[in-house]
Amino acid sequence: MNLQIVMEYTPEILAGVVVTMKLVVVTMVLGLLLAVPLALCRNAKSKWLSIPAYAYIYFFRGTPLLVQLFIIYYGFSQFESIRQSFLWTFLSESYWCSILAFTLNTAAYTAEILRGAIKSVPQGQIEAALSVGMSPIKLYTRIISPQAALIALPGYCNESVLMMKGTSLASTVALLEITGITRNLIAETFMPLELFFLAGVIYMIISTIMIGGFKLLEASLSRFRVEI
Amino acid sequence: MFDLYGFGGAMALGTWGTIKIMVSALGIGLATGMFGAWAKLSGIRPFVWFTELWTLVIRGVPELILILFVYFGGSIVLGNIASFFGYDIYIEINPLFAAVATLGVVFGAYATDIFRVSILAVPKGEIEAAQAIGMKKTTVLRRILIPQIWRYALPGLGNLFMILQKDTALVSVIGLNELMRNTSQAVAFTKKPFVFYIAASLIYLAITTITTCILQVLEKRANRGVGRAL
DSSP states (O other): OOHHHHHHHHHHHHHHHHHHHHHHHHHHHHHHHHHHHHHHHHHOSOHHHHHHHHHHHHHHHHSOHHHHHHHHHTGGGGOHHHHHSTTHHHHTOHHHHHHHHHHHHHHHHHHHHHHHHHHTSOHHHHHHHHHTTOOHHHIIIIIIHHHHHHHHHHHHHHHHHHHHHHGGGGGGGTOOSHHHHHHHHHHHHOOHHHHHHHHHHHHHHHHHHHHHHHHHHHHHHGGGOOOO | OTTGGGTHHHHHHHHHHHHHHHHHHHHHHHHHHHHHHHHHHHOOHHHHHHHHHHHHHHHHSOHHHHHHIIIIIHHHHHHHHHHHTTOOOOOOOOHHHHHHHHHHHHHHHHHHHHHHHHHHHSOHHHHHHHHHTTOOHHHIIIIIIHHHHHHHHHHHHHHHHHHHHHHGGGGGGGTOOSHHHHHHHHHHHHOOHHHHHHHHHHHHHHHHHHHHHHHHHHHHHHTTTOOOOO
16 A cells, blocks of 8 residues: 555545535435425325325335436437437536436435334324414424424434445546546556545545534434433 | 347346345345354454444445455455565456455445344343253254344345345446446447336336345244234
8 A cells, every 4th residue: 555645646536525525415405305395295195196206216215326327317318309408408417417316316215214204203293283273384394393303313314424425426427526536546547455545535534524413413403302 | 128129138137147246245244244243242352343443434435436446456455465475467356256245245334233233132031041941052042042133133134135236236337247237238239228227227126126025025924923012
């Protein structure tokens, strides 16, 4: 192991950290925005809502992320009509394709976590809220979501770290994030041992920071909780 | 429709390759997971540190990096070892070995904690009771411990196996003949990416669906004889 190589190439790989972080943050925000309605649909009594949501979650949880990414990045280019439309400005770019694939994927996993969390709110509390005349929206914002958020948090933390690790797949569609830059540098220098080690350490630091952030969030969310 | 522009056979072969990787990695994963659980529970300091480091690395580093590291880095390490003994040769690691070993060790890292918790979940009193009526150590293991550890561990192991199945797609980056790579080759030839990647996704979906069913049967079997409060 040549440590000088590690030091020399660290700045170049750090440029990839910015891209990876952008992917992670945008995907987390969009994924959560999509996951909430999905979870609500999945829990809905109407079959017209719950079955499509179930099918969506089933597909995205049952197939590899790599296949989903390739369907979006390579698959859509098969259709002339898509290549002519305005969509092509996004779908021809590996950055937007990666974001789309990661968002759709993480939304499915997150929706399943949220669904479980919503279900775990005691039925009695919901009945009590309805009986004092709360509207369904108030019921969700005041009773269900504060409790469900806390229950969902550990699962969501796990899923976010897995998603962060998944962003390394963007290198297969030629996006220059940490893995992509590392692989390019290895093609130039043929130092796989040192450079993959460096990339691995960077990913570990990112995941540790993410887990720490979620721990802080959990502590601040549970500050009003009274242990009975 | 099912001949897929003449690539139906290649897809079927790829599926078989994927299944072989899944099953072999599962075997290695279960073995390393059990070893990890034993090492953590043994309380022997170096073993505990080793497993802690192992799980820490696997949790934080993407599987793609790990596979590439083992495949490309492994041959360099082997080359260095060879040159240390005076042989100047380039040793290429078998991609199948690199893939199966990496996926297995990833599975094992997560399985370590599942096994550890399952072992701890078996009530101490039951083991003492079994010894008190004169059961041999192997009988205690076979009759008391293993059935219960299996019952507790099965749901978690099932989830891990689902993750492992989807991770096998990553192996295509080191050029192993499995479903994903055969699909990409078919795409390069026919220029029909949508058709083939959708076909591949449906095959993966079928594999996960079948596994889910098998797991349900296994869980039902593992839970027979356990009372339910309903």
